[in-house]
Amino acid sequence: MACLGEHVPFRERYAWIEALIERRVMSFFTRKISRRTIMQALIALPALSLFRKPPAADPDAIVEVNGWILKRSDLT
């Protein structure tokens, strides 16, 4: 701990407050949300990409559907 009158950088001076807040916030999460739930959320993250807008399909691409040779745009 620094003495009075000594120059101490701002961040170090209040580091104890920061640590206190962090402990309180983390304890809030660990009390309200189980570790298992957090893990499940992390595992589910890649699935979110499914909700991303897919790249636009080439409307001129050739597709074969039910024996028909078509342009993709024929199917819209």
Added chain:
Amino acid sequence: MIFDSYEAFRAVNFTAKVCVLGSGPAGTTIARKLGAAGIPVVVLEAGSREFSDDSQDFYRGVTVGDPYFDLDITRLRFMGGSSNHWAGWCRVLDSQDFEPKAWAPDTGWPIGRADIEPYLPEVHEILELPDFRPDVPISDDIRWVQLIKSPAVRFSEKFADELDKSRNVAVVLNTYATELAGDGKRVTGARLWSNGNDAGSFTADYFVVCTGGLENSRLLLWSNRRSNGGVVPNSTALGRYWMEHPTFEGGNAILADYSEFEVDATNEAFFSPTLAAMERLEIMNFGIRLIETPYPGIKSIIADLACTAPEMAEWMSYQLSQNLRCAAQLYVTWEQAPLASNQILLSKTDVDHAGVPRIELHWKKSELERRTLLEGLRLFGTTLVQKDLGRVRIADWLTNGGDYPTNEELAGHHHMGGTRMGTDVTKSVVDANSKVHGMDNLYVGGSSVFCTSGECNPTTTITALACRLGDHLGKVIGA
């Protein structure tokens, strides 16, 4: 001169230098060429001037493998041979048809298209053909090709008068060469059967077998057996690599504008792959025949499309109302991969009235051909889409891997191979001049010498090869 029996011919003491067996397109063409060159030639025709059931009965046989036509129906045994039921469709094998294909074993001819080109003007005169227009590439993969539907020359009708007046050509009807005798170097004579009886033997300096794409193999197989290998000394390939042009309806097309292609008098147009497409997909040659669909057929096609692409179906309905000629059936004819297992054998149990074993034809389509059919339709469909010319639907039996339909054309009545041309004596029967390997005086004419079949009807190429063989023999004999 035309004689109705061997007895009548024998009475005139005509000494022939060359004996041609068979009076179909190949036999008649070779005889006319030799006659015009001043070489005396006799043509022995097993049948008479007209069709008869008794004569056709000699052609009965059995087929083992895929369904095929009755062997006494698919060819004709009378003067003019199978030209008497020929539809007259003409096209010459393409240059690429003569080339070996790395992906298809035993392909490639010992001659090229350039070797028969000089004879095409003669062929056009014989078959009464206009000039062919060049192929039109409609994409990198598909060519719009021309298949001329000629007046279907009946060789007996067209040339009977000329042959009758000829001093150098004697046509002897009702005279069946049941076997050739040979000593491993030369044919020494032919055993004859005329008007239902053994007619003794006949000899000439040269023999040319032109009895048809099935019968050539039968005659040589039987002759070789009777002469202990003295007629075809290298007989490994004899009867083998037999080919047809299988033909099936492979799907339908709806065209944006049917008049995009100049169709022939029966509203048909023809398409084939480029060599590059065949190489890329490793498939054989094929021909797609676009035939105008009757109106009720169009409605069912559009109803089917409506389930898959409703807007497209709506557009096509509009086209239909604008132009009643916008839909077509797609018939595909393809080149068979030459296989040694597709072969003509002599029956072990059945003989004809003259005692010659009948044919047992072993014939089966291969997986490569199935792929050719399917990929060919895909290529054509893709080209129509890319060029916005229309849309193609491939038949269900093809996309589902079903069996070939049994209620369709099956094939073209084109009998090819069996005495194929080549340099390897284990894989061919005749050399580049159609002379049987190892024999000095035995030649073969007709589509049995084809190494590969291409996709087009064979008569034009048969006639060109016959002109070439007639020319060659004339030079050999004249030398």
